[in-house]
Amino acid sequence: MIKCFTVTIIAIFLSLQAFATDIPTLIWQFQADKSALSRKYTLKESEEFYDRFEKLYADYHTSLSEVDFASLSHSAQVDFILLKNHLDKELYQLKLDRGDFEKVKSFGEFLEPLRIFIVDRRRGNHPESEKIAEVFQAQRKELAQQRKGLESNEQKLERWQLAEKASGMVAELGKNLEEAFKFYDGYDPEFSWWVTQPYENLKKDLEVYAEFLKDYYSTEAVKDDGSGIIGRPIGREAIIESLGHEFIPYTPEELVEIAEKEFAWSEKQMLYASRELGFGDDWKAALEHVKGTYFPVGEWPAEINRMAEEAVEFLEERDVITIPEMAKETWRMRMMSPAEQRFAPFFLGGEVIQIAYPTDEMSHEEKMMSLRGNNPHFSRAVVHHELIPGHHLQQFMNQRHKTHRRLFYTPFWTEGWALYWEFNLWDKDFPRNAEDRIGMMFWRMHRSARIIFSLNYHMEKMTPQESIDFLVERVGHERANAEAEVRRSFEGRYGPLYQIAYMTGGLQFYHLKKELVDNGQMGEKEFHDRIMQENSIPVALVRAILKEEPLSRDEEVKWRFYE
Known part of the structure; x- marks a missing residue:
């Protein structure tokens, strides 16, 4: 009897010890616990809620502190760092929310x-x-x-x-x-x-x-600058903290400077294409020419399908990434309603590509802005961003590889990867002519502009209306599309760093390719396939995985990718 009892105790001890080093299981348990507590404590603006979730994060920090980090595999070490970083990020946001709650709880x-x-x-x-x-x-x-x-x-x-x-x-x-x-x-x-x-x-x-x-706030607190767009600037300190959780060691001012450099490069490419089309240095006139190439009404969805297949054929001919047959088979499309287009005037993507296109109930001006903003040369640059090798392929692979890491979703990986392919395809001569090059550069300028206006907005240096004017005057947007873009940035269901993640994440992947592929350390197809198999995590940690860099439990990746 004593022997059986002793064996049982040893078995329990060994199973707990094994669990402590099984970080993916710990991640799944954290997700289940957080979900259960969220369903139980529905009074989210209460002392009870904040106390309970602070305890949740503290408990999991304790669990991690008991893990022998050195004994973990490299992949498990990455998972450890990801979970620890996620707990820190969640706790930081919880404390910010609680700080505001303390200011209003008396009401x-x-x-x-x-x-x-x-x-x-x-x-x-x-x-x-x-x-x-x-x-x-x-x-x-x-x-x-x-x-x-x-x-x-x-x-x-x-x-x-x-x-x-x-x-x-x-x-x-x-x-x-x-x-x-x-x-x-x-x-x-x-x-x-x-x-x-x-x-x-x-x-x-x-x-x-x-x-x-x-409406119980000071009249000095401006809520609407006249644009009708109501956002929530988070301030410079919160931007830096959030960038730290993404393992991006740059200040917002440095990122704006990078964006200005990228914008200037794109503008030069616009000039080259403009001259080729006979518009000289008036690239905005060349841009207007490209906008006027919109497809006849009713024929656009079929062209989207053709563009999607064209991108897949282009990649497979060059054998630069594995594209599963099921991924090619299962994507779908739908048309966005006029209400949706107020927030998203262009494509949205994933397994379903959502097409912005004018409807019969729109005004003539709205119809023309939608047609011009979704012309074939603009669209050819982003259909692959939304489908393959972009968001659809990402989602397809995320559902099949290291699925426990889906908790750590980051737009710097998701949007960065899709934009990286715009860079990579440009380098591979994907644009067929000057109109295509203008279409690709329009989007590249647009992504640089996102960094400039969104960071300046969150540092309270630009207003929503100034952001709209910036997109119209510097990038060449249709005004209705610029308004929708800014509304999406500040009123949509996106985090404050979401819009900077496109260009910043894209540059991370682009410079990582230079470091590993262009220098001959890894084949391009292997590089792309490995990224797709690691799920959505900060790009700096993707680099640590591919380079098999030694890691520490308090890892602070300081990769200055733009150097």
Whole structure:
């Protein structure tokens, strides 16, 4: 009996020890734990939420601290660094959010009885219905008093973002209160009898209070510069912190300087193509000529399909990357609605390429801007960006190789890889003529411009309207398309560094190819295939994998790729 017990203890110890060095399993467990906690703690603007998630990240940091890093394989060491970096990034953002929460929590502290009711509901506690009705009635009075006090207070919130956070906190409480009410309503007749009317009245009062808080900020805090585009500048310090989590050792000013150099190079290529077309040094006139080559209405989707197949044939003839037959077979296409095109005036891609194209309900001006902005020479430069070897191939491979790393998704890998192929295909003489070269350079200038306007915006040196004007005047965008591009950058579901990731990530891959392929250390096909098999991770760590560089548990990659 003792012998069996001892064997069992040893087996448990060995299994735990094995788990500690199985970093992919630890990554999967972290994702499961975070997902479970997110479903449980639905009051995200609360002390309870912030405390619990701080503990989650601390617990996983402790797990990593107990791992013998030196005993891990090189691939597992990369996974270790990725998880540690991810925990640091999540904790940094959590602390920023909590800092703002601390500034606005007083606007909802008097509603604590409602939070108690919501928390009690989680375990299905039997409600004291009459008391709850009294609480709801009392909360309505406190809401009225709170708002009256705020209206007479001249000291408002210093930033409109804080006002929206305060409003969101109250709206979220209302949503959770509705879920808790519906849990009992109809299932507990006494509860419905007592609580229904007080709840309906309280619900309306909470909605009014949340709307009131949206505008409770200082008149000196400018929310709209006249463009109608509302963004959230994060500031220089947060940019540098975020770049650090991407293992990019550059300041925002250095990245803007790089973008200006790349823009100037592209502009020179525009001049060469402009002269070839007979427009001399007026490359914007040459650009207007190219915009006027749009396809007849109704024929565009078939041309997209032809372009997609052309890019695959071009790559396979040169045997520079493995393209699975299933990847070639399974991509699809759809047309974007006019509403979607307000945020995305060009293609979006992945397994489904989404085509921006005018519809019959658009105004004539909108139709022409869409046609001109999606002409065949512009589009030939980006269909492969969206499909193969770009986003569709990426997603296809990410679902099949080192899938635990999908947690570490980064646009510097995703958008950087797709843009890298625009660079690589340019070098391989993919453009057939001067019009194609103008199309490719338009996009290359556009990606440089993204770095310039988005970083300057987040450092509060440019406004959304100035960003729009910059795209129109410096890059040659149609104004409606420029507005959509800026709206997508600052109001879309993208992180603050997303738009700089195209050019920055593309340059990382491009210079990594120079370092490894052009110098003869690795074949080009092997280089591309290996990248596709490592999943979406910071490009500096892709480099560490391909070069098999020694790593440390506190790795701070300082790869100055643009040098």
